[in-house]
Amino acid sequence: MTTPGTTAVPGMTGMTAQVLRSEWTKIKSVRSTVWTLGVAVVVTVGVGALISGLSAREYKNLSVESKIKFDPTFTSFAGMGLGQLALIVFGVLVVSNEYSTGMIRTSLAAVPQRGLFLFSKITVATALAFAVGMATSFAAFFTGQAMLGEHSVALGDPGVPRAVVGGGLYMTLITVFSMGVATMLRSPLLALGILMPFFFLVSAILGNVPATKKVGQYLPDQAGQKVMQVVTAGNDAPYGPWAGLGIMVLWVLAALAGAYAVLLRRDA
Amino acid sequence: MAGGRRRPYRGGMIELEGLTKRYGDVLAVDQLTFTVRPGVVTGFLGPNGAGKSTTMRMMLGLDHPTSGSVRIDGRHYRQLRDPLRTVGALLDAKAVHGGRSAYHHLLCLAQSNGIPRSRVGEVLDLVGLAPVARKRTKGFSMGMGQRLGIAAALLGEPRIVMFDEPVNGLDPEGIHWIRTLMKNLAGQGRTVFVSSHLMSEMALTADHLVVIGQGRLLADTGMADFIRENSRSTVRMVSPEYERLREVLHGAGIDAAPDGRGGLEVTGEDAAHLGELAARHRLTLHELSPRQASLEEAFMRLTATAVEYHAHQDRPAADASAGGGWGAGWDARGSRGSQERKEPRR
Numbered sequence: 001m002t003t004p005g006t007t008a009v010p011g012m013t014g015m016t017a018q019v020l021r022s023e024w025t026k027i028k029s030v031r032s033t034v035w036t037l038g039v040a041v042v043v044t045v046g047v048g049a050l051i052s053g054l055s056a057r058e059y060k061n062l063s064v065e066s067k068i069k070f071d072p073t074f075t076s077f078a079g080m081g082l083g084q085l086a087l088i089v090f091g092v093l094v095v096s097n098e099y100s101t102g103m104i105r106t107s108l109a110a111v112p113q114r115g116l117f118l119f120s121k122i123t124v125a126t127a128l129a130f131a132v133g134m135a136t137s138f139a140a141f142f143t144g145q146a147m148l149g150e151h152s153v154a155l156g157d158p159g160v161p162r163a164v165v166g167g168g169l170y171m172t173l174i175t176v177f178s179m180g181v182a183t184m185l186r187s188p189l190l191a192l193g194i195l196m197p198f199f200f201l202v203s204a205i206l207g208n209v210p211a212t213k214k215v216g217q218y219l220p221d222q223a224g225q226k227v228m229q230v231v232t233a234g235n236d237a238p239y240g241p242w243a244g245l246g247i248m249v250l251w252v253l254a255a256l257a258g259a260y261a262v263l264l265r266r267d268a
Numbered sequence: 269m270a271g272g273r274r275r276p277y278r279g280g281m282i283e284l285e286g287l288t289k290r291y292g293d294v295l296a297v298d299q300l301t302f303t304v305r306p307g308v309v310t311g312f313l314g315p316n317g318a319g320k321s322t323t324m325r326m327m328l329g330l331d332h333p334t335s336g337s338v339r340i341d342g343r344h345y346r347q348l349r350d351p352l353r354t355v356g357a358l359l360d361a362k363a364v365h366g367g368r369s370a371y372h373h374l375l376c377l378a379q380s381n382g383i384p385r386s387r388v389g390e391v392l393d394l395v396g397l398a399p400v401a402r403k404r405t406k407g408f409s410m411g412m413g414q415r416l417g418i419a420a421a422l423l424g425e426p427r428i429v430m431f432d433e434p435v436n437g438l439d440p441e442g443i444h445w446i447r448t449l450m451k452n453l454a455g456q457g458r459t460v461f462v463s464s465h466l467m468s469e470m471a472l473t474a475d476h477l478v479v480i481g482q483g484r485l486l487a488d489t490g491m492a493d494f495i496r497e498n499s500r501s502t503v504r505m506v507s508p509e510y511e512r513l514r515e516v517l518h519g520a521g522i523d524a525a526p527d528g529r530g531g532l533e534v535t536g537e538d539a540a541h542l543g544e545l546a547a548r549h550r551l552t553l554h555e556l557s558p559r560q561a562s563l564e565e566a567f568m569r570l571t572a573t574a575v576e577y578h579a580h581q582d583r584p585a586a587d588a589s590a591g592g593g594w595g596a597g598w599d600a601r602g603s604r605g606s607q608e609r610k611e612p613r614r
Contacts, residue, residue: 014382015349018350018379018380018381018382019380021379021380022376022379022380023376025372025375025379026365026368026372026376029368029369029372029375029376030365030367030368031367032367097365097367098365101362101363101364101365101366102360102362102363102364103363103364103365104363105325105328105330105360105363106359106363106364106377106420107380108328108329108330109328109329109330109351109352109357109359110351110352110377110380110381111380112328112329112346112348112351113346265332267330267331267332268325268330268331
């Protein structure tokens with residue numbers, strides 16, 4: 001039996017365009033999008049400016065070694081550790097809200113091609129996180145440098161463009177990683193309960209305590225943050241800045257693969 | 269549909285073939301085979317926990333069957349392009365993001381299936397939610413939520429609509445509205461498949477009836493047939509002179525069947541008339557009791573059978589293949605149900 005000729009059957013491209021449009025409507029029609037992304041910008045730029053200002057004042061009291069290690073670029077990104085938490089909330093809510101509200105059944109009845117559904121949702125949220133992340137990174141850099149005054153660097157200085165672009169990419173990747181984990185866990189509380197303390201505390205501890213540093217430096221955020229550093233004195237990581245971001249990308253791909261496998265297999 | 273538009277609907281057949289869903293040791297849906305046809309309202313009836321919602325989720329490709337299949341005009345749900353244009357379903361009215369407005373909820377569904385934006389306004393008008401279209405659905409009442417779910421189901425002008433317990437939590441006006449809507453949709457040639465755990469509700473809306481209990485098919489029959497089979501009145505007569513009573517009834521041209529408990533069951537005769545007949549022949553009666561089986565009772569007996577049947581797992585499963593779950597069920601039950609016995613349509 002054939003379908004009635006209501007419309008021309010769209011190809012895969014047509015379907016993808018439809019689902020992307022639909023996910024864009026979804027993401028912009030809930031308030032949590034605006035406030036999570038808003039908090040991410042304000043906290044990252046604000047805390048970065050604050051720390052930069054304090055550093056500028058304390059600079060003269062620093063030891064010679066600390067002065068050598070002082071990284072003006074990375075200092076202006078000091079708010080990212082906190083700001084990334086808001087991006088994690090954004091990533092988790094984009095996915096988990098489907099599950100906690102039961103909307104997932106409505107969504108998958110509308111788009112039964114689950115791979116297409118997941119791909120579209122993550123693409124739209126990633127694009128948004130990329131735009132916000134880049135803007136935030138540049139804003140944090142310029143505000144931070146302004147606060148650093150005579151100790152500041154310019155965007156054109158060696159390694160700085162890489163660090164600032166890398167900051168935007170880092171924020172994007174942390175969001176995608178959260179979406180992958182949230183898809184596997186479904187529950188927003190569970191996903192946030194694992195991701196927030198992990199990225200705020202556990203990872204930082206593992207990455208700085210000598211005993212666990214060897215392993216800790218391969219965690220997604222520890223590896224990814226290397227891209228934002230310009231002054232590498234005292235950095236003994238066995239990989240460069242881009243390789244660090246590459247390690248983070250591998251984590252993200254693993255989370256996405258897990259999310260895809262779980263979504264395909266599971267009953268909605 | 270909104271403006272009384274009519275389109276010829278071709279297809280709209282839903283075919284279940286040995287559909288089975290197992291959760292660990294529990295068989296939620298057990299070898300369901302039936303066909304849902306266009307142009308009529310098909311009631312999907314079963315007690316709570318019978319497997320209705322699981323079956324409907326499998327029809328929409330949300331849950332994976334353990335075995336068996338569902339085909340919509342010969343295709344799996346996942347093979348449908350823009351499925352909302354073929355099947356519209358209301359499974360759970362609460363399954364919406366409370367922070368999104370009714371308008372945006374419908375808009376994102378419409379966009380995902382290439383349905384024009386104008387259609388969103390149309391369905392909002394149709395279900396009477398236009399005045400609150402921009403409000404977040406968090407504040408919606410149960411009835412408003414149900415209407416939003418129905419709006420979503422009708423969005424793609426599908427030739428198949430499925431509603432899971434649509435009258436739950438609705439006020440009488442809302443219930444009436446949904447009944448009329450379903451009849452109209454069927455009248456337009458669409459396939460309407462609606463679940464309920466209330467026989468009385470089905471009797472008012474459904475033209476065809478599929479009954480399940482414990483995940484098994486118990487009946488697949490026309491509503492008219494079901495009523496004819498199940499709502500007849502009987503009179504139970506018990507007399508110490510059993511044989512003479514039989515002769516007297518036979519002589520009067522009245523059919524009587526042993527009820528298996530020492531009495532006779534007479535169908536379609538007035539109790540008063542039977543009493544007078546007995547008196548004229550100086551017959552002692554110990555019991556003369558008229559009995560009116562309601563549809564609800566018929567349904568209860570039907571599903572109780574499934575429960576009882578399941579309680580006797582030692583009986584070899586000679587059921588599904590050998591002539592249907594509920595024929596076998598009635599045998600297990602003894603002759604009490606002999607009047608209602610009916611082979612399921614295959």
